[in-house]
Amino acid sequence: MNEQNCFHCGNDVVMADEIVFDEKSFCCTGCKTVYEIFSLNDLTCYYDFENAPGATPQDIKGKYDFLDNESIVSKLLEFQEDKTYIVSLYIPHVHCSSCIWILENLHKLQKGITTSQVNFHEKKVRVTYSPNDTNLKEIVLLLSSIGYEPYISLENYDAKKEAVDRSLHYKIGVAFFCFGNIMLLSFPEYFEVGEFWIEQYKGFFRWLIFGLSLPAFFYSAWGYYVSAWKSIKSKMLNIDIPIALGIVVMFIRSTVDIAFNYGQGFFDSMCGLIFFMLLGKLFQQKTYNFLSFERDYKSYFPIAVTKILANGTEEAIQVYDVDKGDRLLIRNQELIPVDGILMSESTLIDYSFVTGEAEPIEKKSGDKLFAGGKQLGKVIEMEVLHSVSQSYLTQLWSNDVFQKRVDQKYKTITDTLSRYFTPALLILAFVSFGYWIFIDTATAFNVFTAILIVACPCALALTAPFTLGNVLRIIGYKKLYLKNATVIEQLAKVDTVVFDKTGTITTNKKTSITYEGAALTDAELLLLKNTLRGSNHPLSRRLYDYIPNQKKVNTTCFEEIIGKGIFAQIDGYAVKIGSSQFLQHMSENTHKKTKVHIEINSVYKGSYVFNNQYREGLEQLFENLSKNYNLVVLSGDNDGEQKILEKMLPKNTTLVFNQKPEQKLAFIENLQKQGKNVLMIGDGLNDAGALAQSNVGISISENVNVFSPACDGILDASQFSKIGFFLKYSKNAMRTIMMSFGLSLLYNVVGLSFAVTGNLSPIVAAIIMPLSTVTIISFVTVMSNLFAKKKV
Structure with missing residues (x-):
């Protein structure tokens, strides 16, 4: 019977069972139905991506x-x-x-x-x-x-890994068995052992070798044929085409040699080729698994969350130390890192990071809170239902909504080389074959096959992802956690570094605080302590730690206005804490100091004066950075410490004060309009807009759980002095990629020069190919680690 392919799934259609719809053939009603669904919803361009890409829908009546x-x-x-x-x-x-x-x-x-x-x-x-x-x-x-039936298993649904696919191992085993036995049976003819390899047995052993080659040819190498065929059908040439072509040519040539008694053929080389190619694929697979493992392992957030201990005291712990049953304190603007139950009376939760919906959702005591929400308003307590899901937080952080458009030059190079590599390789192979066929037939086939094998661009394709994956791992160990590999490239392009002041170049741990104003009573200190308890602003956290422990009371109303201050109501008292403008008290203009003003029931009480302690190594860091970068300190505070900073920092450092959050964002945008590539380093709270606008935004993490999905990296505060190292290391990472590109291309040029001249056999080419991948991986690993040991 005449047969043709189903338009949807590509399976053979027997004419007797053919279903014709819209002038197209389908193998069954299911495939026709899928096409109708796509057609009715104007989605038939689905078939433009690949010929017959679909699967036949299965009968699932009652299954779900x-x-x-x-x-x-x-x-x-x-x-x-x-x-x-x-x-x-x-x-x-x-x-x-x-x-x-x-x-x-x-x-x-x-x-x-x-x-x-x-x-x-x-x-x-x-x-x-x-x-x-x-x-x-x-x-x-x-x-x-529509042919995409999901696999649902309640028992294994939360498992991190699917069942292990060992088919590649089986194929390697079969190829090795065939290769080894064929080599053994070929030795007598190799060494012309006349006593054993007499004429009447030669034909028998040759056909026995032919039989042993079949499992390797049809089973072990099958994946290359399928990949090559799909590539041809989709009119996109991939690297499996020359590999599959080389194997088929060797098999046909060897079969012809045996059938017409021209010689023993190249079955040993063919099976060896398949074996070493599969070994290369296994190595590549292990390499990518290693990269995925390292990325998963180091992609947690170095943020802390406040745990309420059994005795009522509060302790900041790492998010991955949170266990089921723990009681957590969540302040205003903090991310909820785990699923839990709300223990406080009520709150508002912003799930825009998860759902894209900006409207807050009201929650009552006993309601379930999901990880990823941002708490708005007064401080709340929750009980943990599950330990923190690092993969979920990573998925939230890497949400497409918060991605920045970047010029991925290294990807462009890889894609361009891969796009033109296969056609160029095929042309070279056929031209060389045409040249040698008139000189030596055997050499012509060897040259053709060797060219197809030796020039495999696997090493070229692995260069960028493995280098950047290794760099992500190394800087992760050094406590800079980047969102993805593209941030490394952007860091390498930075020419301007902008620092926030409060909480970024100043530290929370060594600040000297003094009080100016009317003496505060114990009752007033209790009001201040409980008001500050809900805020995450760096000055709020320092003042909270400074005020002596007080009894915890409920806050009936809480509002924090970013960049201005806090308003709260407790037991009928109205408390305002913040800037002089927020309290409409203007004494600060004459003193030029960092102050937090206090007002209770519309009565001004006084202010806390902060004598900031700057981070250790700040002067040396700025001195080193000033040699290669434009430096800016962008602060929301007044210019009271301008003279101190001018003495500490290099003369070419730009100091800008009294900047509101929206002004910080506009300042970054203006720098970018001047052609600058800006790195913004802030505390992640008042600087969220500026972090999002910058080419690279890094949030400093000390002991608060403030999560900004717009930031590209999170730096542990203890590593602040190493910012210069990270910038230099990112440049060296891109240099490593370029060097490994050059090494890979050099390997291909040398290998091809030997192959074209007939001085490279297919089996040697097959051995060299995975070795080249090992060489490239070893090179980028060694270089990445060497650069990591260099000091700025």
């Missing part, structure tokens, strides 16, 4: 009825609020760009789906939807109907 059970659904959801549910589903069929495209356009197929994001590496789609318009069962049925 268990999703009607709300208790089961709640276990699968990673976020659950009144109008927003979020779930991550594992989709085994995800395999190409068209899969990603259709899965990220689910909102066009199902009302209620807000967004859907695909993690191609993990084959997962993260769906945000409204429970008022749809439900998880409908979404799962939709995915199944």
